[in-house]
Amino acid sequence: MKIDISKSLFEKAQQFIPGGVNSPVRAFKAVGGDPLFIKKADGPYLYDEDGNAFIELINSWGPLILGHNHPAIKEAILKATELGTSFGAPTAKEIEIADLITQMVPSVEKVRMVNSGTEATMSAVRLARGYTGKDKFIKFEGNYHGHGDSFLIAAGSGAITMGMPNSPGVTQGTARDTLLAPHNDLKAVEELVEANKGEVAAIILEPVPGNMGLILPKKGFLEGLRKLCDREGIILIFDEVMTGFRLAPGGAQEVFDVTPDLTTMGKIIGGGMPVGAYGGKKEIMEFVSPTGPVYQAGTLSGNPIAMAAGYAMLKHLHDNPSIYQELDKTGGKIVGGFKDTLQRLGLNYSMTHLGSMFSLFFTDKEVVDFETAKSCDTQLFGKYFQAMLSRGVYLAPSQFESFFLSTAIKDEHVQHIVQANEDSLKEVLDIY
Numbered sequence: 001m002k003i004d005i006s007k008s009l010f011e012k013a014q015q016f017i018p019g020g021v022n023s024p025v026r027a028f029k030a031v032g033g034d035p036l037f038i039k040k041a042d043g044p045y046l047y048d049e050d051g052n053a054f055i056e057l058i059n060s061w062g063p064l065i066l067g068h069n070h071p072a073i074k075e076a077i078l079k080a081t082e083l084g085t086s087f088g089a090p091t092a093k094e095i096e097i098a099d100l101i102t103q104m105v106p107s108v109e110k111v112r113m114v115n116s117g118t119e120a121t122m123s124a125v126r127l128a129r130g131y132t133g134k135d136k137f138i139k140f141e142g143n144y145h146g147h148g149d150s151f152l153i154a155a156g157s158g159a160i161t162m163g164m165p166n167s168p169g170v171t172q173g174t175a176r177d178t179l180l181a182p183h184n185d186l187k188a189v190e191e192l193v194e195a196n197k198g199e200v201a202a203i204i205l206e207p208v209p210g211n212m213g214l215i216l217p218k219k220g221f222l223e224g225l226r227k228l229c230d231r232e233g234i235i236l237i238f239d240e241v242m243t244g245f246r247l248a249p250g251g252a253q254e255v256f257d258v259t260p261d262l263t264t265m266g267k268i269i270g271g272g273m274p275v276g277a278y279g280g281k282k283e284i285m286e287f288v289s290p291t292g293p294v295y296q297a298g299t300l301s302g303n304p305i306a307m308a309a310g311y312a313m314l315k316h317l318h319d320n321p322s323i324y325q326e327l328d329k330t331g332g333k334i335v336g337g338f339k340d341t342l343q344r345l346g347l348n349y350s351m352t353h354l355g356s357m358f359s360l361f362f363t364d365k366e367v368v369d370f371e372t373a374k375s376c377d378t379q380l381f382g383k384y385f386q387a388m389l390s391r392g393v394y395l396a397p398s399q400f401e402s403f404f405l406s407t408a409i410k411d412e413h414v415q416h417i418v419q420a421n422e423d424s425l426k427e428v429l430d431i432y
């Protein structure tokens, strides 16, 4: 594979940008080699500056559930740009998207738009603290909620990929109010709440974590958290930045039928533009400024182009619910193909799958939390990543990320991906 142009761009980028990238996981540090510089994308394909084409399973880290350049979204963006790029004032489109979100996610009675998932989670926890008058909150090991200070403790995604689950720069004072629990361990959470009785404002979690690879909730875990929060007056926050509008129109809360008090959203909600949102019970959301005392603002929040893209995306999903069955089928075919290969090659690596998300973990343990996720052979993953790349399949460059499907992936791509997986495993494990 020719990568001369990407290589020289990366050299130049490092002169002006820390590590040559604007988000750490993009640097390929965990998988070796230099990152590819992307020139364009269409449907299921990414094209790099050297002219290589890849079927991709990242989709911009989740947002592009319809693949690249979907006509409905492209048209909405182009139309919106004709009217201006930013007004810093209310628009009709903001009402339309808020209305649609409340229909698709019934636990969200009111919603505030922000510019990223990070802003959404920071704001939701501030709101929970302001509303309850309590300072502490519980997060789960290996869950990732963006790069707000109080979340960079035992964080998943790029933080663990870079070997920095606890980031320097987060003060001890901040860290003290973040209580940590092992994911999927209800008893540990109950004990933590008991030990901090009356002091916990919120429990925040990815209901289906995708930031230590894809991990499924154990039976009764989400329901148990709901009961605990009700009993103790704690705000339950589902961080659905990744799972929202991806696992179902109403996200993981619809799939598992557990209703949080607040939900954070991002990725798909912006149709590929930088958008986040948080919403929930009217009574809690009324606590946000200007109706309430909890301050939160944004110069570009509700940006008209981003709202147009997000609305077009959500409307398409809302009007075409069969998309979710289609994605689940595609996921089933790929995961089924991978599992067949693993069996034939006598390998017992662990796999998880839900709808349009899946993971291949290079460990024989069942991956249910941060500890088991960390048992993966990350060096082997790096070799596998490179082997897949050389066969035209672009994966997330880390063992601690989920793979994402889009509707642009059809049967011919599935076949290519399954074959590439078999050939890559044989290559990296020296199986002939």
Ligand SMILES: Cc1ncc(COP(=O)(O)O)c(C=O)c1O
Residues within 6 Å of the ligand: 116, 117, 118, 119, 121, 144, 145, 146, 147, 206, 211, 239, 240, 241, 242, 266, 267, 276
């Ligand atoms: C579950 C979850 N929450 C929050 C975030 C932060 O979102 P953003 O990267 O848009 O700030 C991410 C992804 O980065 C995420 O996956």
Ligand SMILES: N[C@H](C=O)CCC(=O)O
Residues within 6 Å of the ligand: 023, 024, 025, 026, 061, 144, 157, 158, 211, 242, 401
């Ligand atoms: N896993 C992260 C978000 O979901 C990946 C995005 C990033 O850190 O650049």
